[in-house]
Amino acid sequence: MQFILLGSTASGSSRNGGRPGHRTPSSAAPRIPILITCSNETTSEFHTCPSAATTCPSPSASSSSSKQRPAPSTTTCPEYFRFIHSDLSPWRDAGITREAVERARDKATFRLVVVAGRAYVDKYRPAFQTRDVFTLWGILQLLARYPGRVPDLDLMFFCDDTPVVHAAAYPDPSVAPPLFMYCKNDSALGIVFPDWTFWGWPEVNIRPWAPFLEEVERESRRVPWHYREPYAFWKGNPDVGGLRSDLMRCNGSDWNARLVRQDWEDADRNGFKDSNLAKQCTYRYKIYVQGRTWSVSQKYILACGSPMLRIQTSFDDFFSRGLVAGKHYWPIDADGMCPSIKSAVDWGNAHPVQAQRMGEEGSSFARDELSMDYVYDYMLHQLAQYARLLRYRATVPKNATELCLESMACPADGRAGEFMMESREKYVADYEPCSLPPPFTLYYKVGKRVGEVGSKVKRMEEQEWKET
Known part of the structure; x- marks a missing residue:
């Protein structure tokens, strides 16, 4: 079954004529420091x-x-x-x-x-x-x-x-x-x-957003998408929310997932050598799962250039309300996340061009629509x-x-x-x-389209399990 990515009109993207991060001055006048x-x-x-x-x-x-x-x-x-x-x-x-x-x-x-x-x-x-x-x-x-x-x-x-x-x-x-x-x-x-993390999170050594974007772009180029591990990856603290505990049950080859518990105290003692988010772009798929409510990790995951597998959540921050299912991320059913993750990875590996495009749409959003x-x-x-x-x-x-x-x-x-x-x-x-x-006039149309994508993914998963 072919999965069709949504058109750019659904995302509200302003990349055409949009302003990239930290624009060059428009006049020859000296800049004021x-x-x-x-x-x-x-x-x-x-x-x-x-x-x-x-x-x-x-x-x-x-x-x-x-x-x-x-x-x-x-x-x-x-x-x-x-x-x-x-x-x-x-x-x-x-x-x-x-x-x-x-x-x-x-x-x-x-x-x-x-x-x-x-x-x-x-x-x-x-x-x-x-x-x-x-x-x-x-x-x-x-x-x-x-x-x-x-x-x-x-x-x-x-x-x-x-x-x-x-x-x-x-x-x-x-x-x-x-x-x-x-x-x-x-x-x-x-x-x-x-x-607050747009300006840095010193306790866990997460750099401010602007220098992070520069670093993650360099790191992403080091391992092109086709050469990344063909699994879904998540690393974080599973003790801050029920969904994260449920996610840890999906670990292993049966579900195409690689899940790692992050111990921030141990990372601090080791100088954060293995917890640089910019260096975690070596897998073809990255999982986003909420913490107690939302999680600041979403923007870092988007920036990797790997399709974000977004586990269903009711919580949004200011920018995630502009993300579109099927374009910027692949929706994952929270009630059946293990088979849903496996299905997403199987589909992406079988349709690498479309999967890579989704990853690029997500990273473009992070870089262009979410510049400082x-x-x-x-x-x-x-x-x-x-x-x-x-x-x-x-x-x-x-x-x-x-x-x-x-x-x-x-x-x-x-x-x-x-x-x-x-x-x-x-x-x-x-x-x-x-x-x-101006205020929304098409909000409910966008919401309906997101729901349609979720339903389509669900039908794909059900069909896949019938055939296995």
Whole structure:
């Protein structure tokens, strides 16, 4: 049975005329560098932020100089940007009051306020490892990259995995507390934001996304797809979710799978010699399975150029909502994952041209649609749309601390400091962000098509088992 990949219209790909990562400046004018000035460690001024006179004004204050900005972008953002409208739709009509934001305090990890282009944070509870640190670092990069473009705002951020604002608890969604988070499913309300690993995950030695993409492209070329091991590969911690425990039962030649338990403590002791994700592209197929909810591993798997076998999940992060079954990945039935994985591998090995094409579509999405340019553009559009809904003027909380590049980067050392330097923006953007597309009109058509692909795969599997 022939498996037909979906056309590009289903993916919302903007590769035609799209902007690749870190575009070349469009004018001959000198680029404006983003400087980080660390004082001598022994002085009392260490870790302090520059004075207001040296920072960029807020959008309203800088409107008189808007004529100096580049011409509006002719590039439309990738299709998954439309979910910005979807995430904010509960508050679209009534807006967001200060009281609504305050109601999210008991769930939030921190509160972020931006006033006149300067960032302030009020931390409520510890985050796991450095999730909050690198999320805030990413927001500071946005402020530096697009100075004067992030409006005044006030938001609550949740740094854990499991969504905590349940739609069933709010028959009127407009009264739900607006909460930023890394993922959600259809039963949750929330505003999905890029996760911290785009700027690095020092505890497990995962590099920032931009240098990782460069490294994985080099490593992928070392072992072309046809020369990779003809099995499905997964390596990770199986103890963080039931689906992962179930997946480990599929290990071995009977199911065409090679599954490896990742012990991060042991990896740390060994200097992470065998856990470089960029060097795990030696198998023809890579398995994605959620952790407690979603997993940050999905983008690294996509980048390999091997078809991603995506075990059915209800959780999505901000970009995975733009992935299309049958084009960017092969759907795997969570209730029968072992035979489903075997069937996918058997089909791919029997149809190498189509299988390789799927792997290339996935890696192209990771490289082009998920470049750091687009990550920052997503953040900018999302925060701007959110700020428009605020029905009050954002003010600095009493217990908030100002954050700036210096206050975060100067005291950072070890791998955290290294990743901050690797992921920092070096120049102010001399081009406009991509143009935000309007809200969805074809969302249900895309969803229906994804369902059709899943049904087709299921029929293929049933037919294969009848013939064996």
